[in-house]
Amino acid sequence: MGAVRALECVFVNVTRFGSGRWLLPASGTGIDSGQNIKMSSPAALLQSDASGSRLASRGDLTSFFMQLAADIGADSYMLVAIVHDQDRNDARIVSSNWIFDAIELIGKRLIANLALGPLTTAPGVRPKPLVAAHAPDAGALLNGEEARLLDVLGHAEIYSLRLNVGRQRLFVLFSAAEPGKIDLTALMKAQLKCCYALSSIPQLIAAASMQDPLSDRERECLFWVSEGKTTDEVALILGVSSNTVNSYITHAIQKFAASNRAMAIATAIRSGII
Secondary structure: OOOOOOOOEEEEEOOOOOOOEEEEEOOOOOOOOOOOOOOOOHHHHHHOOHHHHHOOOHHHHHHHHHHHHHHHOOOEEEEEEEEEEOOEEEEEEEEEOOOHHHHHHHOHHHHHHHHHOOOOEOOOOOOOOEEHHHHHHHHHHOOHHHHHHHHHOOOOEEEEEEEEEOOEEEEEEEEEOOOOOOOHHHHHHHHHHHHHHHOOOHHHHHHHOOOOOOOHHHHHHHHHHHOOOOHHHHHHHHOOOHHHHHHHHHHHHHHOOOOOHHHHHHHHHHOOOO
């Protein structure tokens, strides 16, 4: 069997996620190279995933990917949109549970390299992991220092999966602190789930992949205010002063060219930022 077996395909009505159609393998079709994997129908794959039917915000997107990560045995995930910007590929993080320090230390350049690297696989192809301990085998993808950093930060093994979602260049990185922890069969099914679910919310994904004008603190303050928290309550949650919270919110209002908090919150929600 070749890298991608000739797939018998069916058009499946997208009833769980709205109207439209999406091309997926028929039930029972094996899709990996070198090993037959019994695949369920797309509806059956999503039967146990109720979160996929209500992806209306970035919060829903986070819940969806957190559940997928747990199902496949991954510790972390990152949904990345690749945008070509001034002769380079820019990685824009749509949703992730990586700690902030890890993203800052690794940098967007390396994240883009991981998403676009030679180990990235399309739906239907058996994924191959990037193992940080085997950095010399990764060629120009990352150097020894970057590999050690990934390992220390809990990303000893990373799978990069391409997602076929319209014209958008989307990738999801699933990682684990220990090599061999991620279930490959479940991972391949999860990749199909991602394509199927995200194809129904192109506007949310497009908005979320836009350059986010807010800092992390500004976004956090707007989020808590949108949840009905007062300035003093937000200050207590974040461990800062009330004046600092007001300053962050004022900056967010200015960045959105909004006239007040309510308008800034509405813009952030509509853009998928909170």
